[in-house]
Amino acid sequence: MARVDLDGNVIKPMTICMIGAGGFIGSHLCEKLMSETLHTVLAVDVYSDKIKHLLEPDSLPWAGRIQFHRLNIKNDSRLEGLIKCSDLTINLAAICTPADYNTRPLDTIYSNFIDALPVVKYCSENNKRLIHFSTCEVYGKTIGSFLPKDSPLRQDPAYYILKEDTSPCIFGSVEKQRWSYACAKQLIERLIYAEGAENGLEFTIVRPFNWIGPRMDFIPGIDGPSEGVPRVLACFSNNLLRREPLKLVDGGESQRTFIYIKDAIEAVLLMIENPARASGHIFNVGNPNNEVTVRQLAEMMTQVYSKVSGEDAIETPTIDVSSKEFYGEGYDDSDKRIPDMTIINKQLGWNPKTSLWDLLESTLTYQHRTYAEAIKQAIAKPSAN
Ligand SMILES: NC(=O)c1ccc[n+]([C@@H]2O[C@H](COP(=O)([O-])OP(=O)(O)OC[C@H]3O[C@@H](n4cnc5c(N)ncnc54)[C@H](O)[C@@H]3O)[C@@H](O)[C@H]2O)c1
Numbered sequence: 233m234a235r236v237d238l239d240g241n242v243i244k245p246m247t248i249c250m251i252g253a254g255g256f257i258g259s260h261l262c263e264k265l266m267s268e269t270l271h272t273v274l275a276v277d278v279y280s281d282k283i284k285h286l287l288e289p290d291s292l293p294w295a296g297r298i299q300f301h302r303l304n305i306k307n308d309s310r311l312e313g314l315i316k317c318s319d320l321t322i323n324l325a326a327i328c329t330p331a332d333y334n335t336r337p338l339d340t341i342y343s344n345f346i347d348a349l350p351v352v353k354y355c356s357e358n359n360k361r362l363i364h365f366s367t368c369e370v371y372g373k374t375i376g377s378f379l380p381k382d383s384p385l386r387q388d389p390a391y392y393i394l395k396e397d398t399s400p401c402i403f404g405s406v407e408k409q410r411w412s413y414a415c416a417k418q419l420i421e422r423l424i425y426a427e428g429a430e431n432g433l434e435f436t437i438v439r440p441f442n443w444i445g446p447r448m449d450f451i452p453g454i455d456g457p458s459e460g461v462p463r464v465l466a467c468f469s470n471n472l473l474r475r476e477p478l479k480l481v482d483g484g485e486s487q488r489t490f491i492y493i494k495d496a497i498e499a500v501l502l503m504i505e506n507p508a509r510a511s512g513h514i515f516n517v518g519n520p521n522n523e524v525t526v527r528q529l530a531e532m533m534t535q536v537y538s539k540v541s542g543e544d545a546i547e548t549p550t551i552d553v554s555s556k557e558f559y560g561e562g563y564d565d566s567d568k569r570i571p572d573m574t575i576i577n578k579q580l581g582w583n584p585k586t587s588l589w590d591l592l593e594s595t596l597t598y599q600h601r602t603y604a605e606a607i608k609q610a611i612a613k614p615s616a617n
């Protein structure tokens with residue numbers, strides 16, 4: 233049966249240039265587009281490991297609808313040609329792990345601002361639609377975080393709910409290089425918005441709020457560098473797999489709302505297939521019902537991992553570490569991140585579905601199946617050094 237959009241119109245198959253297709257979000261989006269639609273994907277990335285199950289063998293039902301182009305968008309003249317022959321460009325490419333923001337601020341700013349510039353320019357000049365991935369980090373800290381700790385106003389949603397069209401972007405001082413990423417993302421959002429206003433660029437900006445699930449980042453020493461620091465899901469998974477305490481940065485008091493990657497991908501597909509409803513908008517994509525402190529996340533992941541692995545939790549499941557020790561000089565944090573869902577709900581009728589417990593159960597089942605044996609072997613083998 234033909235796919236129809238939210239207004240009942242038949243959706244024509246399109247060609248999508250997806251930059252950063254080999255990453256966590258890209259791999260899930262490619263999977264969805266291949267299994268549920270007839271769209272073609274020109275998958276651009278420097279890595280393809282996370283999508284290799286979609287590229288081979290030639291007998292896959294979608295063979296011919298996904299092509300991998302190994303290129304670095306920093307310096308490759310093929311990029312404009314790929315954008316020109318596509319109907320839509322989706323830009324996911326970025327350095328987006330907090331451990332890099334204060335330790336590699338130049339790479340972070342170049343990746344999130346400078347490298348995204350040609351993509352915006354080629355889309356604008358060639359009248360091509362752009363879906364650009366920004367971040368919930370553009371909101372920075374909540375207004376409420378500046379109130380006295382005992383102020384009753386801290387309980388008032390007006391002081392912490394993050395709204396696309398009214399919330400301010402509140403970053404720390406320039407010495408707090410943590411904000412290099414948020415600031416670069418904010419500037420590219422402003423540039424895209426200005427291209428829309430002055431030159432008619434047809435754009436959608438996505439602000440993901442902590443999307444998590446299988447294939448996120450890497451497990452240090454297994455499929456990534458031993459000294460690397462991925463995002464919290466992979467840090468805590470690594471600790472659980474190795475039977476080490478989970479490290480709580482600055483007491484684990486920061487709060488986050490986590491959304492299952494598969495729920496979030498449904499929202500992106502709606503944006504792709506409903507341009508009339510998505511263009512010109514900035515969308516929060518998160519799950520306001522899944523809020524926890526990082527400490528609560530650690531406790532829940534410990535319980536869920538015991539259930540899925542059949543192993544008892546270790547005696548001391550968490551330890552406290554300072555942010556300076558864990559991330560180095562210049563780290564700072566977002567205190568609380570609850571997305572307002574009004575705009576995406578009104579434009580696309582989308583709502584997230586999966587509870588935090590359920591999404592952790594399926595994700596940690598995947599982590600255990602994928603990594604437990606490799607970790608056992610790595611621990612048993614004496615290190616090369
Ligand atoms: N996962 C989340 O919860 C989340 C939250 C906020 C924002 N985002 C944004 O969503 C986007 C995707 O995030 P992700 O979690 O999938 O990250 P990811 O690191 O898994 O994916 C990014 C991909 O971009 C590729 N890439 C980076 N620079 C490139 C270059 N110069 N040329 C070609 N490819 C390049 C990387 O190789 C990687 O495969 C990013 O823009 C990120 O800032 C994600």
Ligand SMILES: O=c1ccn([C@@H]2O[C@H](COP(=O)(O)OP(=O)(O)O[C@H]3OC[C@](O)(CO)[C@H]3O)[C@@H](O)[C@H]2O)c(=O)[nH]1
Nearest residue numbers: 328330367369442462463464467479480481486526565
């Ligand atoms: O071992 C650890 C690792 C992290 N923490 C703390 O957990 C909080 C969340 O950390 P993380 O998921 O790594 O990153 P952030 O949520 O701070 O930032 C991301 O949000 C979206 C995105 O733009 C892209 O994914 C990225 O910037 C945080 O408080 C850490 O300090 C911990 O305690 N222990």
